[in-house]
Structures are given as C-alpha cells and as structure tokens.
Amino acid sequence: MSTVTCTIDGVSVTVEKGTTILEAARTVGIEVPHFCYHPALSIAANCRMCLVHVEKARNPLPACHATVADGMVVDTASEKTKHLQEAVLEFILVNHPVDCPVCDQAGECRLQDYYRDYSARPSRLDVPKVGKPKAKPLGPNVILDAERCILCTRCVRFTEEISKDFQLQTIGRGNHTEIDTFPGTEFDSAYSLNTVDICPVGALTSRDFRFKKRVWLLSRHETVCAGCARGCASFVDHADNTVYRYVPRYNPYVNDHWMCDAGRLRFHELQDHRLRSVMNRDAKGDAEPSVGETLERIAEALRLTENGRLGILLSPSLSNEDIYALRRFGKEAMGARFYVGGRAPGDADEILVMADKNANRLGLETLVSKAALKSLDALAKDLGSGAIDVLLIAGEHELSDAVIEAIDKAAHVVALTNLDAPWLRAVDRVLPTPQTFEYDGTYVSATGRVQRFERGVQPGPSVKPAWELVCKLAKLYGYADLDFASVRSIFKEISLGEAAFRGMNWKALRPFGAQLAGVAETMSPTIHARAGKH
Amino acid sequence: MKQPLRPKSERAKPFERREMTFAEKLFYPAIWEGLKVTTKHLVENIFGRKHTVTLEYPEVQRPYPERFRGQHRLMQRDDGSPRCVACMCCSTACPSNCITIVAGERPEETIEKFPMRFEIDLLKCIYCGMCVEACPCDAIRMDSGVHPKPTYNRQAAIIDKEGLLAAGAKTIATQGGTFGSRVAGHLKKHI
Amino acid sequence: MTAQVVEALVHAAIKFAILVPGFVLALAALMSWIERRQSAMIQDRVGPNRASIGGVRAWGLFHIIADTLKFALKENIVPRGSNPLLFRLAPFMAMAPALIVFAVMPVGPTNRWVVSNLDVGILFIFAIGSLSVYGATIAGWSSNNNFSLLGALRVSAQMISYEVSLALNLVGVFMVFGSINLQTIIEGQGALLGGVLPKWGIVVQPVAFFLFLAASIAETKRTPFDAPEGEPELVSGYFTEYSGLALATWFLTEFAAVIMVAMMATAVFFGGWQIPWLPPTPALVATWWFQIACVMAFFAKTLFFVWVQMQLRWTLLRMRYDQIMTMGWKYILPISLANVLVTGLFLLLTR
Secondary structure, three states: OOEEEEEEOOEEEEEEOOOEHHHHHHHOOOOOOOOOOOOOOOOOOOOOOOEEEEOOOOOOEEOOOOEOOOOOEEEOOOHHHHHHHHHHHHHHOOOOOOOHHHOOOOOOOHHHHHHHHHHOOOOOOOOOOOOOOOOEEOOOOEEEOOOOOOOOOHHHHHHHHOOOOOOEEEEOOHHHOEEEEOOOOOOOOOOOHHHHHHOOOOOEEEOOOOOOOOHHHOEEEEEEOOOOOOOOEEEEEEEOOEEEEEEEOOEOOOOEOOOOHHHHHHHHHHHHOEOOOOEEOOOOOOOOOOHHHHHHHHHHHHHOOOOOOEEEEEOOOOOHHHHHHHHHHHHHHHOOEEEEOOOOOOOOOOOOOOOOOOOOHHHHHHHOOHHHEEOHHHHHHHHHHOOOOEEEEEOOOOOOHHHHHHHHHOOEEEEEEOEOOHHHHHOOEEEEOOOHHHOOEEEEOOOOEEEEEOOOOOOOOOOOOHHHHHHHHHHHHOOOOOOOOOHHHHHHHHHHHOHHHOOOOOHHHOOOOEEOOOOOOOOOHHHHHHOOOO | OOOOOOOHHHOOOOOOOOOOOHHHHHOHHHHHHHHHHHHHHHHHHHOOOOOOOOOOOOOOOOOOOOOOOOOOEEOEOOOOOEOOOOOOHHHHHOOOOOEEEEEEEOOOOOOOEEEEEEEEEOOOOOOOOHHHHHOOOOOEEOOOOOOOOOOOOOHHHEEOHHHHHHHOOEOOOOOOHHHHHHHHHHHHHHO | OHHHHHHHHHHHHHHHHHHHHHHHHHHHHHHHHHHHHHHHHHOOOOOOOOOOEOOEOHHHOOHHHHHHHHHHHOOOOOOOOOOHHHHHHHHHHHHHHHHHHHHHOOOOOOHHHOOOOOOOHHHHHHHHHOOHHHHHHHHHHHOOOHHHHHHHHHHHHHHHHHHHHHHHHHHHHHHHHOOOOHHHHHHHOOOEEOOOEEOOHHHHOHHHHHHHHHHHHHHHOOOOOOHHHOHHHHOOHHHOOOOHHHHHHHHHHHHHHHHHHHHHHHHHHOOOOOOOOOOOOHHHHHOHHHHHHHHHHHHHHHHHHHHHHHHHHOOOOOOOHHHHHHHHHHHHHHHHHHHHHHHHHHHHHHO
16 A cells, blocks of 8 residues: 655645545644544535645645645645635525524534634624524434534435435525425434434434533443444433433444434433332331342342252343353352343344344353353243242343243242333342443443443442442352452453453453454444445 | 841830820810710701711612622513523523523424523522623523522522513513624514 | 698609609600610711601600510519529619609799708708619629629719719809708899899809719719729629619619709709799799799700710710729819818808
8 A cells, every 4th residue: 555645734644545635634633624524424525614725736625535645735724724714614604593502512513613713703694594494303313403504415425325225315406405305204214313413513403312401511421332232332421410312432343433213212211210229028118128138138048048049040231240240159159050031132234233132142151151041941941840949130131921920939039130120020129230321341242342331320329230239149148259349350350261351451441342352353334334435 | 936126217106195284184175075076966967967878778778780680580582481592501601500491392483492491599599690691692681689588498599480581571682692683683674 | 730741741742743753754764765866866877766656757766665665575584693682672772762852853933843842952862862872782782793793883982982072062052052952042043143144053153063063974873984884894884684674774763863963953053943034023933834934944954954964975985993083082072172162262251
C-alpha cells in the first residue's frame, strides 16, 4: 500500500493513498467541521461545511471528499478558511428556525456547536423563513421536524446502506426539499432510531426520549445491551437515578456505530418491572426481610442438604462473574447439578439482531462446560424424581408452566433474579439482583467478544449482584474459600484460571473488549456490508 | 510580648484634665444648653415630625429598587398560556436546584413543547436571578416585588405552574431578540 | 363633737379620693405614656403609637390600657429564697407614703381645696415621704438577689443624704414667709414686690429653687440620679425581681413622687394656686369661678414641672454613684446652709 505525505495546517501528515483530507486531518487531531460526513456512510459532500483551502487549488475543496495527494498543503484554520466556514454556516442557517429552547438536540447539536465556534452572530435574513412541517411522525419511533433539517442526507444514506430498507428519501426541490417516506408507508425499520443518532441537528428526534430530559443533564456510562446475544456496545444515559436512553457505542467487532430499536428501548421493561425488595415466604409481619437474614435462612437450608442434592438453574443472561461465583460455590461446596434456562429465542435479522436473546450464553458455556449444563426438561425430571432438595434459580428466565409446576414441588426454591416473572410464584425466597446498567461485570457476545459494562444508576439498598450474594451465602454456609471483594478480583481469577479468558485484563477491556480464545475474531456485519463501498 | 517602640509623635497622647471653670462647675448652664437642644427636638417633632426618619412599616413601605428580585412569576402569551417552552435552561442555571419542570407535547401548537409541571421550591431558592438571566423566552421573571410569604409546611412553599402564571402577565417581548423581532414582524405581515 | 369628727373625716376622705385616684394616679398612668412619647420625640423617634381600639390609635394613648392589661396578666413571681411576706409588702410600703403626702397639698385658695390643712404641712410631707425609703430597702433586701440588695443600699444612702439638703433648701422659704403651713406660704406669694414682680418663692429664694430641684429629683431616684436602678450594672436595682402588677406599683410610686415634687415646686416656689397679678381679695376668693381658675392654675403649673422633670430625665446622663454622693454632701448641703445664713442675715437687717 503506497502512502502520501501532505501538510495540514503546517503539520506534516503521512497517510495511505486515497485517504480524504478530513480523515487525514483527524489522524493528527485536527477536526474539520462537517455535517454530512459519517465514517460509516458513503460520502455525499453536500453540506459544504468541510470546505478547506488547498494551495494551488482554484476553489476550496470539501475535505470529506477530496483525497490527499503528495505535497498537498491544506489550510483548515486560517482567517480565510474560517470566513468560508462562517459563510457556509450562514447559508445552512437561512431557513433554520433556531428553536433551540424546544429542540431535543440542543446540547449535542453540531449546528449549535459550530455556530458558537464559527459564526456567533445574528441572522441577516430579513424575509420570512420557509415553513415546513414540524413534529411530523415518520414512524413509530422517529419524529421529523423538517424546518430544522439541513438536508445532509445522513438518514437517507443510512436506510440505503446500513438498514437496507430504503425507507427515507428527499422530496421536493430547492428551498422546499424535505426528508420523507414514500406516501403511504412508515419509517418502521427495526433500526430507525439510528437515524436520530446520526442526525447532526434536531430534525429527527426519538419519540421515546423526546422532551424527557435535556441532554446536558444526563450522565453517561459505558454498558452492553443485554437484549440479545450480539451484545451491542452502548452508552446508558441516566439522570436522577433513572435511565433515559441507550445510545450505541462504536465497536467495530460487535456493532459498528449501530444498535437496534428493540435493544435501545428494552431498558423501559427492565426499569419498570424490576424487583426491588427481598421476599420471604415465611416472613412475619409487614417489614421487608433483610438480605442478611434471608441469606442466613438459605444457608441453614443448604447445611441440611446432602451433597449433590442442590440444583442451580443458571441463566445465560448472568454476567461472567456471577456465573463463576455460582459455579465455584455449587461445584466445590455443594456438588450441585447445573441447569440452563434463560430467555426464549426470538426474531433475528442479517444486521445485528440475533435469535438468542441471552447476552452471555457463550460465557456460560465457557465457564460451566456445555456438558455439565442440563436442560429444563432434565430439571423438571430431576425435580419430579426428588433428586433435588434445594433449587437455586439465578438470573432472568422464561419458564414454561410445566417447569413452574415442577419447581413448585421442590422443598426449597431460592431465586436471585432481577425481573418480575410468572415463575416467581413457585419460589420461596427472592433476593433482587441488579440490571445490566446497575452493576459492573462482563458479557461474552455470540461472536466471542468479552465486553465490560459498568454501573450507571444505583439500585435500591436491598439489590445486590448475584456474585456478592453467593459470596455472602458461602461464608454463612461455612465455605470460606469463596471470598471475593469485587468484580475485578473475580475477573482476575477467571483470566488466570480459565483457558478461554487467559491473558485478559480488566482495564484493557475498554474500549472494544477482548476476543475469547478459540473463537475467531469477526467484524460487525454492517462493516462487512459497507466494505469496499468507497 | 513587648510592644515595638514607636516615635513619640505616634504614641497615644495622654488626656489632659483641664480644671473646670466656675460656670462649668455649676452644671446649670450646661444643663440649660442641653434642655434647649432636647426641647427644640421635642417641639419640632411634635409639630411636624421634622427630624423623625422612622418608616411606619406595614402602612408605609420603602420603595424597592427597580432590579429587586422578588417572588418568581411566569409570563403569558396572548392566549394566556405560559411563554415557557420547558427548555430547562433555568433549572440548569439554578445553583440550588429549586426548579422542577416536566415537559409535555402539544401537537396542535407551533411551539410544541410546553411545561406540564413547573414548580419552584421557594425554600430552596436563593433569589440569585440566574433563571431569569438564562430564560431565552422572557418566560420567567422575578420582578413581582413580592416577598415570599412564610408558610406552615414545606409543601406550601412550592409554587406550581398555575400560581406562577397567575402572578404573571402578558408580555410583548418578542422571542428571538432584536433581529428575530424584525423577522417576526414580517411573519405577521405575510401570514 | 363625734358627729363633727365623723363629718370632717368623711369630707377628708372624699377630697383625698378625688385628688389622689382622680388626679395623681390618673396623671401617673398618663405619664407612663408621656414619658415614652416624649423621649421618642426628643430622640427623633416615633414612640409607641400602635395600640388601637377599633382602628382608632389616639396617638398611642391606648398603650396605657394595653400595658395595664399586660401587667395584670403577668405572673407575680416571688423568687425562691426571698422573704415572701416582706417581698409582697414592700411595694405598698413605698406606695402608701408617696400617696399620703398629697393630703396636705393645698390646690385652691380656701380650706375647701385641701384635704387637711395641717399647720406642720411641709414637715408632714418630709416625715411621711421619708418613709418610702423603707419600701425600697425592704424590697431590695427581701428579693434575695445581690443586684437588688446593692440597689437597695444605694437607695437608702441616696434618699437619706438628699433628704437633709431638701429640707434645708426650704428653710430659707419658711423664713421669708414665716410659716411652714403650705397654705400660708402660698397666700404669702400673692403680694407684688415693688408693685411689679409677684413675690414668688423663686424670686425671693432663687438659689434655693435650683438646689431644691436637684435634690428633689435625687429623691425620686430618676436620671441623672438613678444609680439605684442603674441597668448596666444592677439589672434593675431594688425591683429587679418584681414582675406583674407589683412591678407596675413601683412605676406608679415613681410617677407619684414626680408629681409630688412638681406640686412642691409649684406650691413653694411658683405661687401655688396664685394667678400672677391677680391678688386674691376676699371678695374674689368667695366667687366659685375664681376658685376654679386658681385650681386650674395650680394644676397647670404642676404639669409644667412634670414636663420639666421628664425633659431633664431625657436630657442628662446618669451620674456615677460617688458623684451623686459628692454632690449631695459637699456642694448642695453647704450651699443650702449658706443660703439659710444669708437669708437670715438679710431678714435681720431689713426688719
């Protein structure tokens, strides 16, 4: 591969041949303002915001489109170029309604940022602005404000190139150009909310997040979507201990820049139907039983249980650390039998959504060998035959009525789970565990990517992660070997003891995670789709 | 610790007692002078309150400076709805977090965002006026000149949107500033 | 005989009842308001003016009622360790003499206008008036409070000291008018000196008047001679422990003393009920309107001296205790004696 060397703002830059000026400038930390350019989409060069002066070129060149050549001298910051950017911005703002106070994009709006950086002066327009539809629902999840739109066509290119359902296009001409769907159709793509993310202004807004919170009041933590086995890297945006939205986080090995709508909106279910309090079937009085006393009761029951008569029903939605702690306690202290449950499979598509709706099946099958994990049918059978006295259910499960009935027969059923579910009626004691955005841990995606997620919001005082509960239970039971102080120490033990995880480092899991040994590294399917595009 | 020595000129001068004159020793002339002063004040204050500066508070009140920051109010549009568009600039600027706004949507209006709840906790408010500075819509003002009244419970110190609007009035300020107002004028002409 | 005594007693009782509760105590109550309003005006303030009945404020006059109600509703606290009997008795021991002395004060031209026209008139006033020192001393002692006791000591010392000067000041006047009967002294002031100047006590005895004023204010224990109740060092002096109506009694006593001093000054130095340049001929005295006019004149002069005392109280500073004593013994007393001597010589030479 040949390289070229050019000078950008006096800095010498050597890049691959064919690199655009904008990308070349980025490699040395120079940011050229732009609206329509998106690294994952084709180049449209229609916003003209990235115009830069190039020596010996007659006209200014769009930095997103023009490729660098040997000896090119690019100027992105001089007074002359700044004037250029200011002029372009003024044109873009000609018909912009400047309704920032009601606009949800305010605070993360490129138009706002660039206005402050490059113009910051009042409009000279003295004629009425062109009126266009405002707050027009394009589909179930996306609402369009056509007046704010600067026609960068990022959303159009997204539906053409990434989601491939060609649902959006520009209609009309000149001043009256608008983004719209084909008459009679809706923008109902399973990936429609990605257009809201890539929209550089407030034209496309999320119906779910609309008007809920100003973005500058949100705190952001890195997390992983637990909606399916893809494990999309994402941010959880929260304020006042409440999650407001999920936003995809770039990870070329998993999800590129994208995320499906269902995954983004799943936090509502997790937040609204979560368990907050400890439940004890034999609790007396109205007071909520404490975690400690409940664990003590469980430990008592376990002490009376013979070796091998404890069943542990594991969910593939548990974090690696939860699974590891449960495995160690079950195997080493109790000689337990392991079963696997989890969420039922669902729809899949060719982009990101996977049929397996559990975030960590690969992790479970790696940490507890596939052979040791018995099915739900086996569980029902073992319960029926009386092979199990105590059943410990950990994590999220969707169980059939037959299994629930079988569970009901067990002498003592304990659940460490996060969501309200029908099978809880067969359980004797419930200890609430946190949602993905409420604790630290790691998942292994179906493609073998080990990713870290971190705590965003604080769960209630009785909500404790499963690994912590298991460690406490082990102590009360009398098994002192299992004594972890933090997630990090568990992960360290996993990375030292488990072959597939060997060599992984908790800190190095950021930003893109690490690949599980023995599983081939794959790129995000959307990257495959756009490979060789330009 | 010893005091540092100072030049003589800087030292405190001792008070020199002067022998009183006979008239002074009598006291009566001095008392007479004193009586003259007090009687003058007495007479002048009885007939016309010449020297009295007391403001008899509840009835007579000192006029407040123009920029006095009193209890908040929400300004209204021509139809009586709040000018506030729930942009949260005030609650963001508020250093004491006393403003609670919950935004809502009304699809029939040109400006589709409006505050469903707008509450100010006067117990938290420090009357700094930052919310007024931050407001882009001339919606919140502190020019009512009203002192917050003491309340019997904490809940009563929270004024809601209705209360704030009732204290407000219609304002003629145009949204968008100087240039914007010219545009708005055109808009009215053309529509 | 018995019937005459009974009749005289009844007459005296009626006259006393009109004079003391009708004038003295009413004025004393009014003074509680006057004092605050006058001091406020002197100090460029407004003073109490807010008590109102049905919105009518009447310059704050209703504060008298409000204060009375408040005093009446307060608890009468008797401090622990005190002598409860003496503590309760003391205000009355001070109050009674202060009111009894008004019995010999002639407010009009005939005997009808005096409760009891005693020949020893002024001596009766001194004799009874000096009894009130017992009240203050016993109050201070029985309170079981250091501040009260110190206040009581100061009261007794101060009152006894100035009692002497006070009496000596008046000796000159007695010599000039040749009597200690108050009615005789007042009648003597009706003449005109050289046909122009009324022969008032202040004209014939000017030095005695000013010394009398100083000494009598010291007797009432008011500023500048109020060291016995000096707030900065003694809280409230001998009546620190009093509350409620007992405290109000102390105030009333003080105001009654002020009125007594005003009446004394009027009677002895300012012609009593005499109207200047209008000699009370027997024919004139016989008419009822002249009598009324004389009484009015007496009360007018009294009110003026009440005002003068108030004005002095809010003009002057409190003197230090040793200064009070020095002044009484080393200046007022010798000058009074000299005054008596000079007056005697003058009378001897001009006879």
